[in-house]
Each structure stands twice: as C-alpha cells, then as structure tokens.
Amino acid sequence: MTAADGYRTSAISLVHRQFEFAGTDVIRRHLSELLKLYPEVDPSRSYPLSWFVFRITGVAAEDESDEDLVISGTDLLADASLLIDRLASRLGPEPFDPELDVTADDVALRLGVSRRTVQRWKPFGLPMWLARSSNGGARSVCRILIVDAFIARNESRIEKAGRAREDRVSKKTAGLESPRAVRSQADRARIARLIGRGQQWLIPLVELQDRVDRSRPVVRRLALQARVDHLGVVERPTFVPPNLDRPDASEVFGVAGSLDGDADEQSRRSLTEVLETVRGSLGAEDEEIVRSRIAAMHFARARAHEGLEAVQARTGAVREHDIDRVESDLRWWGMLLERATISGLGPGVQRFEQSIGRRIEQLPVKRIDDAMTLVIDGVSEAVQSFDPTRRTQGHNLDRSVGLTVSRRVARSSAWAEIKGARRRSMPESPGEISMLRCIPAPVRSLLAPVRWWRMLDGSARAEMEASPGFEKFAIRYGLQTPGRPRSLLETGRVIGVPSTRWSGEVQLLVRDLRRRAVSSLRRPIDRE
Known part of the structure; x- marks a missing residue:
C-alpha cells in the first residue's frame, strides 16, 4: 500500500478518513486515547494496525486483512503525530491544562534547542497542537508524558542539536552566518493561489500547511490575504x-x-x-x-x-x-x-x-x-x-x-x-x-452555505439541526427566522461564548453541509 494525504503509510491515512465525518465529541475522545497511547510507541518495534485502532477507538477490527497490516514504530510515530495535529485542528484550540501539557517554548528551553528545531522534530515523536491560554491566545503545546518519552529515546539527537545551536549562535555573533536564500516572486504567488483555492474548497489550514510546506503562521497570513483579494473591490x-x-x-x-x-x-x-x-x-x-x-x-x-x-x-x-x-x-x-x-x-x-x-x-x-x-x-x-x-x-x-x-x-x-x-x-x-443569480459573483460565493442549505430536503435538514453547534452555525449564516448573517464577534456576543471556542465546530458543520448538498444532487428534493 502506498502513502497518501501526507502520511507515510496508507493505513493511517485510511484511519484518518474514518474520522472525517465524526462529531466533535467522538474526535475529542479518540484524540485523548491517542495521546495516552503515543508515549508507548517504540521506534525500534513494529505494531499491527488492528492494535493501533483498538487502542484509540476500543473497537476490534472485523476485517481479517487489518490483522496482517504491520507498521514500523518509526512510521507510526510520524503518522500518529500528523493525525494528532489534524484531529486537534478539527476541534479548535482547547483550554490549556498545565497539569497535562507544556508549551512548545518550554519544551525548547528544556531540550536546549530552538523553537524551530522543536517543530522539525514533530515526526520523530514530538507532536504539537494548539491550546487556548488564559489570555485567549492560542499556543502550541505537547503532552508532558510525550516529552519525557521523547527525551528518553533521543538523548544523542538532543545533545547533537544542542551543540549545533551553540555553534550557530557563536557564528551569528561573529557575523559569519550567510543569509537565507530569498524565494522567487513566482513561487510566492503560486503558493498564495494554491492557498486561496484551498480556502474556497474548505480545506483545513493544517492540511494546506503540509501541502505547501510552510509554517502555520505563513499559511494563515496568506489565507487571510487571499480572502481580501477574492473580494476585489466593493463599490460604494x-x-x-x-x-x-x-x-x-x-x-x-x-x-x-x-x-x-x-x-x-x-x-x-x-x-x-x-x-x-x-x-x-x-x-x-x-x-x-x-x-x-x-x-x-x-x-x-x-x-x-x-x-x-x-x-x-x-x-x-x-x-x-x-x-x-x-x-x-x-x-x-x-x-x-x-x-x-x-x-x-x-x-x-x-x-x-x-x-x-x-x-x-x-x-x-x-x-x-x-x-x-x-x-x-x-x-x-x-x-x-x-x-x-x-x-x-x-x-x-x-x-x-x-x-x-x-x-x-x-x-x-x-x-x-x-x-x-x-x-x-x-x-x-x-x-x-x-x-441567488441576482447577486454578483464574489458575494455569491460567500453565500455558498446558504445555497447548500437550500438544497437539502426535510430529513437532511432535521439531521443537521440535531448536530452539536447548529445554533451557532444558523446564527452566523443568517439561517434563523428572523435573523441575519453575523460576524464571528457578533455571533460570540449573541451566544455569550468567544469565537475561539466554537469556530472550528462551525467549520466542521459547513463541510458536512457541503457533503450533504452534493449528495442531494443525486436524488429528487422533497418539496413537502
């Protein structure tokens, strides 16, 4: 089997696909079990896929072919780290718990390496995800037990990186470090267009980050600029x-x-x-x-x-x-x-x-x-x-x-x-x-969730309305009667909860709505 979606193994890619349409409570439960399992993975061993799935979901594999799939510990560490990142991005930043987690800055300080080195070590057993701090900001964190396990397994790697950092700092102090190569304008424009199209197709930023090989702040900045460029000029x-x-x-x-x-x-x-x-x-x-x-x-x-x-x-x-x-x-x-x-x-x-x-x-x-x-x-x-x-x-x-x-x-x-x-x-x-044809094209694209909602029949709407977070979704996109579309800040004021705690949930509903709307094209709409 070949790898897909940025994973080293297609087996973990298939596991990820099983979680694509899961609710937030299910994802939160599976992510918690995955974080408990992660420190136990030894890169020198191999693990059956059925064991990995059972430890996360508690469900034994029914397909006998899954029993034969074996993943090396090195690949499992890398793929599980990416899976943690993507599941956490689906949930959005959760409250930071200092009893369980430690910030990426503290991890870098403890290991004696740079913050960028910590990010590079994510596939080697140091997964990171976003958590919401007490002041409302989002920061990269890692589970304390995972950091302890990483240190125990990678003493030589940490020591080597620490020495390299000391040499680099001394060279920079002496003015001997050469400047980084500047990326071409065509390359930057191509990446910006790719991120803009990804936003229109509702691709999560974490996946765009993997595709363009750029950091999350860069991808986020380009995504916001793409939204501005998409609107063009709004005439008075x-x-x-x-x-x-x-x-x-x-x-x-x-x-x-x-x-x-x-x-x-x-x-x-x-x-x-x-x-x-x-x-x-x-x-x-x-x-x-x-x-x-x-x-x-x-x-x-x-x-x-x-x-x-x-x-x-x-x-x-x-x-x-x-x-x-x-x-x-x-x-x-x-x-x-x-x-x-x-x-x-x-x-x-x-x-x-x-x-x-x-x-x-x-x-x-x-x-x-x-x-x-x-x-x-x-x-x-x-x-x-x-x-x-x-x-x-x-x-x-x-x-x-x-x-x-x-x-x-x-x-x-x-x-x-x-x-x-x-x-x-x-x-x-x-x-x-x-x-909706009476609305100009740039604005019409912003009303895609409204168009998808109108494509659903009565039963599909009832299922959507029973989904967690539908009230926030309806308030945000003006589907309540009477109502009007509202911004993230306005919606947060209406429901009394800041947008950082529910915006990810609303994005999941938008993706689910699009999937249901596409499926409804294959069957007649119930007019009752």
Missing part, C-alpha cells in the same frame, strides 16, 4: 444611508434588515409555482417594510465598502476579525438584495410580459431561462439603485422595476421576434429557479 452603494457612523446604527438597521423565510421557500418552488406566486402577490407587501429592507441593504454594503477600504489601507498582515466583518456584511447585503428582488419580481414579470405581448409560459422552451434572467437582472438593478428615503409622488419600487425591465427589453432586438409567435405550453416539470 448608489445610496448611502444617513447616520452611518452612529453607535446604534447596526442595531437599527439590524431590525429593519431581519430576513424572513420567503427566499428559502422561493428556492424550493418550481418555475410555474414561482410565476403563480409573484403574480398573486402584486401589491400585497407593505411598501414601508420594503423600503426599510432596502435601506438596511444599502447600509450593509456601505459598511462593507468602508471596512474593505480600511483593511486594504492598513499596513501589515490582515486581521481575521476585520475581513470576517466585511464578509459578513456582504453576506447580509447579498441576502437582502435577494429578498428585495423577490419583492420586485411581480412587477418585473408583469412589465416584461406586457412588453413582449406574451406570458413567460408561452415562450419557446429555450427562451424561458433567458426571459427569467432578464427579469431578475432588471429587478436587481432597480433594487440596487432605489433610494428608499425619497418620498416624491410616483417614486416606488414597482415603478422603478417596471422602467428598468422595459429598458432592458427595448435594448435587445431578440425579444421583438417573439411578438406574434404561436402559444406554447411550459414543460410539465420545469426546473427550480435560484434567486
């Missing part, structure tokens, strides 16, 4: 709400911009049902509620615009809380834009059908999607340019939508050919229509 909204800098502005607009469940219900309807619904809802919505929602939408975009400009103007590394707030405001803006577009869809469809002289259902099948795209884009354009504070006679969303859709139809000669065409009936089972 056409209308900027007044009193944007008031301390209570976020609370005021947060109430006005609370999201209901209409967008979720709309996403689960067929095109025929959508058209029937919007035609029946003409004039049904309160105009003041629509105006308030659009004002909150402009507020969210204006705050995201200011936040991104501040991030790009600041010198030094990007701070996660700063870019996270920008992304959360853009998610809020995108979901409000979608909801306001649904409010204007009725007059948009009405004006389009008046312009071409036919109902959308009577168009040729190949033109139906083009028609809906024109209507949705026109309504979205009208919503984004609408000033909710203007109170002159005749200024309302329905009229703005009608004028915008009429101009779009007039600019395209393709729709003139539809006039006089014979009536056609829509297919029996037309596909669903996604209103």
Whole structure:
C-alpha cells in the first residue's frame, strides 16, 4: 500500500478518513486515547494496525486483512503525530491544562534547542497542537508524558542539536552566518493561489500547511490575504444611508434588515409555482417594510465598502476579525438584495410580459431561462439603485422595476421576434429557479452555505439541526427566522461564548453541509 494525504503509510491515512465525518465529541475522545497511547510507541518495534485502532477507538477490527497490516514504530510515530495535529485542528484550540501539557517554548528551553528545531522534530515523536491560554491566545503545546518519552529515546539527537545551536549562535555573533536564500516572486504567488483555492474548497489550514510546506503562521497570513483579494473591490452603494457612523446604527438597521423565510421557500418552488406566486402577490407587501429592507441593504454594503477600504489601507498582515466583518456584511447585503428582488419580481414579470405581448409560459422552451434572467437582472438593478428615503409622488419600487425591465427589453432586438409567435405550453416539470443569480459573483460565493442549505430536503435538514453547534452555525449564516448573517464577534456576543471556542465546530458543520448538498444532487428534493 502506498502513502497518501501526507502520511507515510496508507493505513493511517485510511484511519484518518474514518474520522472525517465524526462529531466533535467522538474526535475529542479518540484524540485523548491517542495521546495516552503515543508515549508507548517504540521506534525500534513494529505494531499491527488492528492494535493501533483498538487502542484509540476500543473497537476490534472485523476485517481479517487489518490483522496482517504491520507498521514500523518509526512510521507510526510520524503518522500518529500528523493525525494528532489534524484531529486537534478539527476541534479548535482547547483550554490549556498545565497539569497535562507544556508549551512548545518550554519544551525548547528544556531540550536546549530552538523553537524551530522543536517543530522539525514533530515526526520523530514530538507532536504539537494548539491550546487556548488564559489570555485567549492560542499556543502550541505537547503532552508532558510525550516529552519525557521523547527525551528518553533521543538523548544523542538532543545533545547533537544542542551543540549545533551553540555553534550557530557563536557564528551569528561573529557575523559569519550567510543569509537565507530569498524565494522567487513566482513561487510566492503560486503558493498564495494554491492557498486561496484551498480556502474556497474548505480545506483545513493544517492540511494546506503540509501541502505547501510552510509554517502555520505563513499559511494563515496568506489565507487571510487571499480572502481580501477574492473580494476585489466593493463599490460604494448608489445610496448611502444617513447616520452611518452612529453607535446604534447596526442595531437599527439590524431590525429593519431581519430576513424572513420567503427566499428559502422561493428556492424550493418550481418555475410555474414561482410565476403563480409573484403574480398573486402584486401589491400585497407593505411598501414601508420594503423600503426599510432596502435601506438596511444599502447600509450593509456601505459598511462593507468602508471596512474593505480600511483593511486594504492598513499596513501589515490582515486581521481575521476585520475581513470576517466585511464578509459578513456582504453576506447580509447579498441576502437582502435577494429578498428585495423577490419583492420586485411581480412587477418585473408583469412589465416584461406586457412588453413582449406574451406570458413567460408561452415562450419557446429555450427562451424561458433567458426571459427569467432578464427579469431578475432588471429587478436587481432597480433594487440596487432605489433610494428608499425619497418620498416624491410616483417614486416606488414597482415603478422603478417596471422602467428598468422595459429598458432592458427595448435594448435587445431578440425579444421583438417573439411578438406574434404561436402559444406554447411550459414543460410539465420545469426546473427550480435560484434567486441567488441576482447577486454578483464574489458575494455569491460567500453565500455558498446558504445555497447548500437550500438544497437539502426535510430529513437532511432535521439531521443537521440535531448536530452539536447548529445554533451557532444558523446564527452566523443568517439561517434563523428572523435573523441575519453575523460576524464571528457578533455571533460570540449573541451566544455569550468567544469565537475561539466554537469556530472550528462551525467549520466542521459547513463541510458536512457541503457533503450533504452534493449528495442531494443525486436524488429528487422533497418539496413537502
């Protein structure tokens, strides 16, 4: 068997895959058993895989082939160290226990070597993972018993490294040490692109760290910068709400911009049902509620615009809380834009059908999607340019939508050919229509968890809702009704727990949601 996923042996890689979709409680229990087992591994011996799995999980191997798999102690130390790192990253930083663990700085001091040398010795029996200190920061730690076992087995290695460090320090003092080679700009750009793509595919930072062979701080810095580069430029909204800098502005607009469940219900309807619904809802919505929602939408975009400009103007590394707030405001803006577009869809469809002289259902099948795209884009354009504070006679969303859709139809000669065409009936089972298409691409990608959630049927949603940490996930991504997307800091204030204690759990739920959404594509969605 060949190695995979950074492991020396494919056997431990398979063990890791068994833990990929386990819950946090299961991972925490298995990690605790693995840390108890680790000091007992002797690099001079070999161990059966079944023994390793049984010691961690307490489950005996049912496959007889597992009994025949034997792993050398040297490979087991390296692979188990990597497995500890990845399982710990799934949990996020746990509280530091000085009775059990010791920091990496203290380990380096005890061994008489540099901090970097301690990191290099991880595959040789010195695993490290992150723990949360009393001041809230995360620090690399190791189990005290593991350090004791490492010292007992590696006296010559430690002595040799200590002498080398003394020689290196003396050379540096004398000015004889040569400078490190500078990496090329092309190499740095390639690594940055790789990390950016990995973030979009929800690959954990610890795995990206192994793939690009860079330290965790470097990978984290590049990942945060990739998030900034992905957003590009957030344009200032056409209308900027007044009193944007008031301390209570976020609370005021947060109430006005609370999201209901209409967008979720709309996403689960067929095109025929959508058209029937919007035609029946003409004039049904309160105009003041629509105006308030659009004002909150402009507020969210204006705050995201200011936040991104501040991030790009600041010198030094990007701070996660700063870019996270920008992304959360853009998610809020995108979901409000979608909801306001649904409010204007009725007059948009009405004006389009008046312009071409036919109902959308009577168009040729190949033109139906083009028609809906024109209507949705026109309504979205009208919503984004609408000033909710203007109170002159005749200024309302329905009229703005009608004028915008009429101009779009007039600019395209393709729709003139539809006039006089014979009536056609829509297919029996037309596909669903996604209103997320009205949101620009960079922001639409931030709403991937919302799109995946809408793809699930009732039973899959019930399973997700029963998962630990779902409440935090729903608050963060605006899936509660009423609710709105929130940043890490805002979510932490709502639930009363700092984000360092639950952000890893939410990331696990996002990965699980993506897996379920992909699986749901292979079966029909339950509309009940």
